[in-house]
Amino acid sequence: MGPDADDRGRRGHHRTRSRRAEALRARYGRGRFLGHGGEPRRAQAYDGELGAAVARAQEGDEAAFAVAYRLVHPALLAYVRGLVGDDAEDVMSDAWLEIARDLGRFKGEGAGFRGWTATIARHRALDHLRRQRVRPRPSALEQDVLELPGPQSTHDQAMEALSTEHALALVGELPRDQAEAVLLRVVVGLDGPAAARVLGKRPGAVRTAAYRGLKRLAERLSAESVTEEAPRTLGEST
Template sequence: MQEDEAFIRRLVARDQAACRQLVRQHHGRLVAVARSLVGQAAEDVVQDAWLQAFRALPRFEGRSTLNTWLTRIVLNAAYSHHRYDRSRLTQSLDAVLEEGMPMAERFDRWGHWNDPLASWTADTPEDILGREQLARRLQQKVQELPEAQRLAWLLRDQSGLEFAEIAETLGTTPANVRVLLHRARLRLMEIINQFEEGASC
């Protein structure tokens, strides 16, 4: 979507086609972000967030993208929904940064594989994720990720936010976001590798 001034003006004027386009493009992604914090209440939280967003649109100054702006509104709505203590996120972030790297035992001290990953039979990640059992296990693993890792992964790989935008949203640095994202991806990669090696997911 081109976030030009004309499109924003159409949104502010409540142009139905522009509003439908905005919701169609962002709703699914915002529900996934909310679900990571509030579970089954995600749809309700996002509905509340849409109401807040449309009320606030006349004050949207374009300092961030609509994508980032909407994500922040959803995160704040999710925190409010459960009277969420944001210090939990900071504690989760601190714990993840202090923990050891997942799959660390598979690397030597120079960063080379001790025990290489299995050769994957699928040609593309889409082929891998298309397998129903693996897809279910990956969804479960995403929910088991430490909260800060889960949010970093959702905001980067599912929402496409830039590292600086994610850092601002999570109240951390872009470098920490990269660490969180790397660890989340390694944990998910471990599940894919187990599947390819024939272990039960």
């Protein structure tokens, strides 16, 4: 099969995935990023709601599956966008097909479901990049994540400021290991061991990468605050 046929095949596959992504949004909605991590009781309530929805979905309750989708999809989409850029929604449509297909095999609670789905999403993103023969993007976040959890580390400024478009752009300047660690820990809300399982690394290495990434962000934001009268937030003109 020649190059032209390959291109036509890729375009057809892309259109199919785009239609699938649109169908998912129409059926289940875009979801909302609830945030968790800074307030233990809020995190417990979030994971409790998610775990209950997953359990019902495993029994065939489609409305419960829609709840689970809305709870985890925004953060997963943001993470995948950091890897593949504009193709994130298409990649996530593939990921959700796999999640739905293998849902019965999942064993765990809400926090475990977040880690399980993040692993699937990452694998699909890397598969996509291999097909495209390109390297993963360090990060390409835009406005998928506008509200993030409160800080659990000492880098309060960096974690709080991740709710701004400017700070999200700074994540893209981090080394890839630090960017992924920050996104999984702060955006997806995984703890060290769960993020390590997603990345196939040791928990200590992921914690160190996240710490260094947040430290870099804090230093950048602190330096900029000295030269600017006020930080720019989403919606303000430049």
